Amino acid sequence: MNKILSDKVINRLTLYHSILTDYIEKKIEYISSPQIAELLHVDNTQVRKDIALLGYKGKCKVGYKAYDLKVLIEETLKFKTVKTAFIVGAGNLGMALAKYDNFEAYGFNISALFDNSPEKIGQKINEKEVFNLKELPRLAEKFGAKIAILTVPRAYAQEVTEFLIKSGIQYIWNFTPCVLNVPSEIQIWNENLIGNFLQFTVNHSVNDN
Amino acid sequence: MNKILSDKVINRLTLYHSILTDYIEKKIEYISSPQIAELLHVDNTQVRKDIALLGYKGKCKVGYKAYDLKVLIEETLKFKTVKTAFIVGAGNLGMALAKYDNFEAYGFNISALFDNSPEKIGQKINEKEVFNLKELPRLAEKFGAKIAILTVPRAYAQEVTEFLIKSGIQYIWNFTPCVLNVPSEIQIWNENLIGNFLQFTVNHSVNDN
Numbered sequence: 001m002n003k004i005l006s007d008k009v010i011n012r013l014t015l016y017h018s019i020l021t022d023y024i025e026k027k028i029e030y031i032s033s034p035q036i037a038e039l040l041h042v043d044n045t046q047v048r049k050d051i052a053l054l055g056y057k058g059k060c061k062v063g064y065k066a067y068d069l070k071v072l073i074e075e076t077l078k079f080k081t082v083k084t085a086f087i088v089g090a091g092n093l094g095m096a097l098a099k100y101d102n103f104e105a106y107g108f109n110i111s112a113l114f115d116n117s118p119e120k121i122g123q124k125i126n127e128k129e130v131f132n133l134k135e136l137p138r139l140a141e142k143f144g145a146k147i148a149i150l151t152v153p154r155a156y157a158q159e160v161t162e163f164l165i166k167s168g169i170q171y172i173w174n175f176t177p178c179v180l181n182v183p184s185e186i187q188i189w190n191e192n193l194i195g196n197f198l199q200f201t202v203n204h205s206v207n208d209n
Numbered sequence: 210m211n212k213i214l215s216d217k218v219i220n221r222l223t224l225y226h227s228i229l230t231d232y233i234e235k236k237i238e239y240i241s242s243p244q245i246a247e248l249l250h251v252d253n254t255q256v257r258k259d260i261a262l263l264g265y266k267g268k269c270k271v272g273y274k275a276y277d278l279k280v281l282i283e284e285t286l287k288f289k290t291v292k293t294a295f296i297v298g299a300g301n302l303g304m305a306l307a308k309y310d311n312f313e314a315y316g317f318n319i320s321a322l323f324d325n326s327p328e329k330i331g332q333k334i335n336e337k338e339v340f341n342l343k344e345l346p347r348l349a350e351k352f353g354a355k356i357a358i359l360t361v362p363r364a365y366a367q368e369v370t371e372f373l374i375k376s377g378i379q380y381i382w383n384f385t386p387c388v389l390n391v392p393s394e395i396q397i398w399n400e401n402l403i404g405n406f407l408q409f410t411v412n413h414s415v416n417d418n
Binding site: 010013018040091093096099103108173177180188190194196199203 | 219220223248285287309311312317393397398403404405408411
């Protein structure tokens with residue numbers, strides 16, 4: 001399975017995965033595409049198409065085996081490939097992400113946090129230590145970490161990014177509301193929370209009236 | 210401007226908006242599409258197309274007026290329309306979002322937080338009070354809040370969602386890793402953080418090798 005999946009397909013597959021996890025927890029063996037479609041308020045045809053992309057065919061009138069489909073999604077999205085990452089910035093958002101146990105299920109190994117505040121350095125959050133930012137280059141090499149999850153305040157975002165790049169970080173998951181200026185070989189994923197939600201409010205005309 | 214903009218266009222427009230905010234702070238008057246494209250590692254043609262959708266034309270060799278383009282994006286994405294929202298769940302993520310001042314610039318008015326933990330109730334986070342979850346129906350009516358930002362632990366997500374709907378909430382920005390089961394008239398935006406990032410790692414083959 002080496003074809004490139006579109007962003008939207010990957011996004012939906014992870015939602016199907018959440019649903020399957022629930023089903024399996026509840027010991028429900030089979031799931032049908034209309035059941036998935038209804039939970040996500042999407043079209044049934046869409047769900048069937050996405051799952052067909054994985055090369056999996058359900059049984060007529062019974063649907064898909066929840067466990068098999070879950071494993072197939074995990075293989076397709078490489079959940080078993082360990083992706084070592086650092087959280088840079090141990091504020092509320094950094095701490096929330098450090099406590100987010102789901103990361104591991106997806107193959108993300110958050111091996112440490114970094115901050116420059118003396119009160120935070122040395123703390124442990126969900127068994128992950130907060131280190132002095134200065135130690136990042138050494139620890140990036142030691143742990144083989146190439147991914148940084150950036151949760152520093154806006155004012156430090158660019159400066160810290162340049163330091164991360166010098167330290168060998170190649171992939172930055174940017175939670176700051178800044179657009180970072182980086183060389184083209186560095187991959188940035190702008191989380192852009194507000195942009196995501198605006199997609200929703202703009203097209204649904206959410207307002208106070 | 211009543212045409213429906215695609216999710217991707219809206220997402221990029223908010224990123225352009227961040228860049229323009231930086232430019233204006235730095236008192237740079239003009240910005241060109243190649244400058245935007247370079248910062249975002251996207252194609253220049255794409256940027257020009259997006260901006261043309263807004264009906265704005267830059268000046269040859271000078272580019273766009275940063276201030277005008279910023280205002281135009283704000284109008285298009287309805288930043289000035291106040292969208293009253295509650296944060297439900299005052300854990301780390303809820304607190305991080307409550308402290309995120311940028312929401313206001315985008316028209317989101319986070320008027321209160323809710324939790325059921327006695328230690329949290331009554332606290333103020335960024336001048337927003339944490340109320341007992343039981344008070345939500347009354348306050349939703351009082352403030353005219355129709356949006357809830359859901360940041361409760363996974364185990365309570367479905368139960369709290371049902372309570373929100375009974376309280377008149379119509380739009381749920383779901384940060385929990387659960388797919389919520391809601392009636393079709395309720396709008397759910399699944400933030401699905403990990404799904405977003407996986408789009409990035411799957412197609413770039415990020416791994417530890």
